[in-house]
Amino acid sequence: MVTIADVRAAAERIRGHVHRTPVVTSATLDREFGAEVFCKCENLQKVGAFKARGATNAVLALSDDTASRGVTAHSSGNHAAAIAFAARIRGIPSYVVMPETAPQVKVDAVRGYGAEIVFCKQSERESACARVQEERGATLIHPFENLDVIAGQGTAALELLEEVPDLDLVVVPVGGGGLCAGTAVTVKALRPETAVLAAEPEAVDDAARSMATGIRQPGVQNPKTWADGLMTGLGAPNFELMQRHAVTVETVSEAAFLEAAKFFVQRTKLVIEPSAATVLAALRQRAAEFAGKRVGVILSGGNTDFRWLAALDEYDSR
């Protein structure tokens, strides 16, 4: 399984290819959340999300022979862009499987990094991806059930703790669990007494139920949530690492994390996507517990079209 040594090796491997993102603080945030808040700004990462870390580590870790045949992934989100980005760094082909219904802006972004896009029906993404593997000999890079990806995602927490070693708590979003597992491995290795809290949308609460029951629960089918980066079910190694490292899960409502996203964007002038704001909503819910404490939050990404702002107005007026 993934250890801190893997995370450190990932950090070496991806250095110079991805950003060492800033840790941003703000008196406004401290006042609002009643804690000392340190924001690890993965919204300012390459491709606009932490996904660049894991994808780059996984692609750079391949043998030359394997890498030369290219990599593939099925995604219409940040992982797609990250795989295309990482393949370009390595100078190898990438084949990204996307549903025919993917927004043109996302298609353009992935193509802009030089990926070949393979369109398919939404329901046939896995088989289309399997065909690319077979026909091209390309290697599938899973977005979270991949130990190199998990180790890569852990480098965000590594940088955060290098800069602010004495955190009482680190809050991280959980979807498939790549970032969450990588963060848990890193935090618990460097400072065991620091708590790790995973923020999860109520609409996709399989991680909360998995941790509560001790058995990995299936993902929610067709969830309705604005946290489009957190819709997938928790992965197997991810769950195991979260258990091993005593992660606690806090679920947050749509209104709660959208409100937090709006507050953050309006006050800091930094763009975060709704998925990233789950950590702020979770912190607000646990404010009493962490009053005056030093809290690191991993702001996972900043790719959004802001349509959720109008949705939030509707929540407000209810």
Place this chain on the structure above:
Amino acid sequence: MVTIADVRAAAERIRGHVHRTPVVTSATLDREFGAEVFCKCENLQKVGAFKARGATNAVLALSDDTASRGVTAHSSGNHAAAIAFAARIRGIPSYVVMPETAPQVKVDAVRGYGAEIVFCKQSERESACARVQEERGATLIHPFENLDVIAGQGTAALELLEEVPDLDLVVVPVGGGGLCAGTAVTVKALRPETAVLAAEPEAVDDAARSMATGIRQPGVQNPKTWADGLMTGLGAPNFELMQRHAVTVETVSEAAFLEAAKFFVQRTKLVIEPSAATVLAALRQRAAEFAGKRVGVILSGGNTDFRWLAALDEYDSR
């Protein structure tokens, strides 16, 4: 009239009270605009806009006796917040006249800085403000027809040129002309060969017509524009300073500056308001002329609710 000595005095006066905002660069912006772009981020300024500079300078420049009776302004925008902010620094009362129809969020923001709000009908803002002056003895701080305000706004360009001395061009938005005049004074004093370009929405093109005719033209009545910070007509001292310092005006369409705003926000993850994006649209229109040159752009503010994104979609689909 305002000179570089006034701008330097303003910089001394406001130091420590307002932010020295960062100058941000990005390979993406350089590629997009075909120039080396240096963004002076007044969207990250106190109260979210450059207005904090001029208001603070004007309020701190008052004599103790005058200041003790407070200050007043009529505005529902960034200047209102800036006056309230500056008065709090000085520890004096502020009375902000706002139309009864002002959005609650703006009312709350101004009240949050400790101002007393005087509500009135939209058409009676000036008389309501005059009454406050008479009854309270408060001093009116005009948002742009005030030499201390103009000198204060010039400090943004002063910091920009201290950091990047060899700019070929500085682009700045123009509405009432406080920021534009202050910038022109500063740039031409420090580096006469640097051009100053003022960006103005087509819907409020009185500055362009004023400069073209040599006679100050009246402001546009009830203009329809998303650049809500640039709706007022050009002020008298502002016009004179723009003429004296050879400012050129470039008008930009709604679609052009909203598109530029969207591009900037999506790619840099920094929030700017539509008014601020006029400078990027103007630079794009003059790209051929400034290809490969070093260009400073003053991003005037970041207070926006993003409703313009939906409007831009409509432009796109036309």
